[in-house]
Amino acid sequence: MNDKRSSANNPRDPQQIRERLVWRAAVVMLLAITGWLSFVAFDAQQRADELEAELAAHEDREGLLTRFGLSTEAVRRFEVAGIEALPEQYLLEDLQERDEWLADQAARLKGPLVIDTERSAVLSDHWVFATVETETGGGSALLAYELSDAGELSWELLAYAADGE
Missing domain, CATH: 3.10.450 (Nuclear Transport Factor 2; Chain: A,)
Incomplete structure (x- = not known):
């Protein structure tokens, strides 16, 4: 039992080193994915704003062309x-x-x-x-x-x- 306790507290234990590396890699991957998703979301929002502006301009032109009938x-x-x-x-x-x-x-x-x-x-x-x-x-x-x-x-x-x- 002493060996298990001593290995659990030993910072140079290969198993602990692997576990810490796996956790750190998981955190780095999560950060990378979050950054990538933020970039994609920002780019998509920018494109949506451009399309909305284009649609509004088109509707203004179309409104001028199709405004028939009585006021x-x-x-x-x-x-x-x-x-x-x-x-x-x-x-x-x-x-x-x-x-x-x-x-x-x-x-x-x-x-x-x-x-x-x-x-x-x-x-x-x-x-x-x-x-x-x-x-x-x-x-x-x-x-x-x-x-x-x-x-x-x-x-x-x-x-x-x-x-x-």
Whole structure:
């Protein structure tokens, strides 16, 4: 027993030296792994920040390109004028009722025409892009409109292009 106690307290005992080396190697490995993981995490965070900035810049550009439709102020003007229908729907229906006027304005259109509401769009508070179909063909029209305080719409044909031109 004395031998075991003396070897346990002996700092030069080969078994103790091995145990201390194993523990020190384990600590060094843990420190190395922790350092490596910290570096990877820092690099990943940096890349994530760059991607977020790039995405925000892209969304700003995309927002400028896809901002079609009526502004909140224009929707309020329709409400104040007493128009209960959805403003976009109201505009396209009013334009459809003016089919003869539009045919006269676009001189090349003959016969009854129909506004294809699925392919037409209210672009802004003052412009509408309308797809027009007739018995002899069709085309696209760019129109300006103005809403009076009384809820009356006035239209102006800005451009018309027949299909195939």
